[in-house]
Amino acid sequence: MKITGIETLHGDGGYRVCSYVKMTTDEGIVGWSEYYEGLTGVSVTPVIRDFAKVAVGMDPRQVGRLSESLLATTRLSWGGLAHQAVAAIENACLDIHAKSLGVPVYALFGGPFRERVPVYWTHCGSYRVRHAAFYEQELGFEPVRTLDDFTRLGREAVAQGFRAVKTNPVFFDRDRPYMFNGGFRIEPGFLDRSISDHQIGAIVEQLDALREGIGPHTGLMLDVSFSQRTEGYLRLARRLEPLHLYWLELDMRDPEGLALIRQSTRTPIASLEGLHGIHDFRPYLVQRAVDTAIVDPMWNGVWQSVRVATLADAFEIHVAPHNPVGDLANLMSAHFCAAIPNFRIMELRPDEAPWTRDFLTHPSSIENGEILVPQRPGWGSDIDEAALKAHPPRKAR
Known part of the structure; x- marks a missing residue:
């Protein structure tokens, strides 16, 4: 299984913006995650889009390998928005991995x-x-x-x-x-x-x-x-x-x-x-x-x-x-x-x-x-x- 696309979607949350990652695969399974947008006044969405360019083509079921690989590229800029962007992608991968096995994520x-x-x-x-x-x-x-x-x-x-x-x-x-x-x-x-x-x-x-x-x-x-x-x-x-x-x-x-x-x-x-x-x-x-x-x-x-x-x-x-x-x-x-x-x-x-x-x-x-x-x-x-x-x-x- 390969990731074919990662996009961000947004909706009205009243006093805030609701933000989600949608991840698509070549086997038709779609994964979702929610993330915080603008909590610090700085947007994480562009960072997610940049990491998405690296993640596309990877296997979303190899959650740990994908997460650690993306985080390894942030060693000179550890934490903050970079880690949060990787987390949003990681969480969508977990959704796909669990769906591919027909089990809840906790399993x-x-x-x-x-x-x-x-x-x-x-x-x-x-x-x-x-x-x-x-x-x-x-x-x-x-x-x-x-x-x-x-x-x-x-x-x-x-x-x-x-x-x-x-x-x-x-x-x-x-x-x-x-x-x-x-x-x-x-x-x-x-x-x-x-x-x-x-x-x-x-x-x-x-x-x-x-x-x-x-x-x-x-x-x-x-x-x-x-x-x-x-x-x-x-x-x-x-x-x-x-x-x-x-x-x-x-x-x-x-x-x-x-x-x-x-x-x-x-x-x-x-x-x-x-x-x-x-x-x-x-x-x-x-x-x-x-x-x-x-x-x-x-x-x-x-x-x-x-x-x-x-x-x-x-x-x-x-x-x-x-x-x-x-x-x-x-x-x-x-x-x-x-x-x-x-x-x-x-x-x-x-x-x-x-x-x-x-x-x-x-x-x-x-x-x-x-x-x-x-x-x-x-x-x-x-x-x-x-x-x-x-x-x-x-x-x-």
């Missing part, structure tokens, strides 16, 4: 370890603040204007069966609430990465409001991304100890610094979503720098992500996927979670634009806070190109 890795995967509501409330016009004017959701609205959303999450919720800092000291800068968007003060005691106090109030809504038995998480340096993370983690978080999620490029934070607080630490490949993960795992290692199957590729999870398992560390995008990505993450023994919990955004589910021939199924792992061959769904064309992309906001 390629000896799974499933589980048929149902517990999920948590990610960016709960915070994205409704960040993209208020979309959620309020287009989807008709109630606005998030006060701490009481976080309590309301917490009750909504529990009613939907979620095992945990994760939010980002939201502050209310201006005319309108705003989401705290994660440390990677050009805004005033974003290079300082320094948090005040007043802001930490406001975060505690926000989490208290959310806890009131979810109750004592639902997990509570906070994600502050790359927003702080070691000192700021330490002050925040220690201040949050009485809240008994499921985890505090943070990112930094210093294994020793991250290990120091974990060793200096009772708050569980989750991190590493921005890393690419086992070589990037290794120093953090050796340092036992995290309680939960977050791996992105769309940025690493599911085959490469399973390798990272295996390495983490050798250090007795749980793994959770980074998965803040669309429904095909949900299915891809579910297969990853089903394929590894040291899985913790899966990220899911339940308030995406509802029409994006129509892009899939078989959308995901969520029951009682769990996603059902598809049993159909491949990822368990193809992309409905007619539905995608009916929603052409607009400029992401």
Whole structure:
């Protein structure tokens, strides 16, 4: 079997663009994958197209060989968009390989370890603040204007069966609430990465409001991304100890610094979503720098992500996927979670634009806070190109 073509397709995701790779073969099997487009403000699509020129003519069933061969060409520009482009191609190859055998993707890795995967509501409330016009004017959701609205959303999450919720800092000291800068968007003060005691106090109030809504038995998480340096993370983690978080999620490029934070607080630490490949993960795992290692199957590729999870398992560390995008990505993450023994919990955004589910021939199924792992061959769904064309992309906001 040979790859005959690789193209990228896009659709309207509301405040973002939904992006997919379509891979065709000389035997008529089509493979799909979802990828992030423009998350950092820079497009990965041209990089995918460049790697596609190399991948065409290769056998998509030799997933590891193809992935490693493409990554070998990036040794002077490791990680970043290059790795993400290879991952998008790798994931489409996995879909084809599994379809050629008539099995789900997880079966390629000896799974499933589980048929149902517990999920948590990610960016709960915070994205409704960040993209208020979309959620309020287009989807008709109630606005998030006060701490009481976080309590309301917490009750909504529990009613939907979620095992945990994760939010980002939201502050209310201006005319309108705003989401705290994660440390990677050009805004005033974003290079300082320094948090005040007043802001930490406001975060505690926000989490208290959310806890009131979810109750004592639902997990509570906070994600502050790359927003702080070691000192700021330490002050925040220690201040949050009485809240008994499921985890505090943070990112930094210093294994020793991250290990120091974990060793200096009772708050569980989750991190590493921005890393690419086992070589990037290794120093953090050796340092036992995290309680939960977050791996992105769309940025690493599911085959490469399973390798990272295996390495983490050798250090007795749980793994959770980074998965803040669309429904095909949900299915891809579910297969990853089903394929590894040291899985913790899966990220899911339940308030995406509802029409994006129509892009899939078989959308995901969520029951009682769990996603059902598809049993159909491949990822368990193809992309409905007619539905995608009916929603052409607009400029992401």
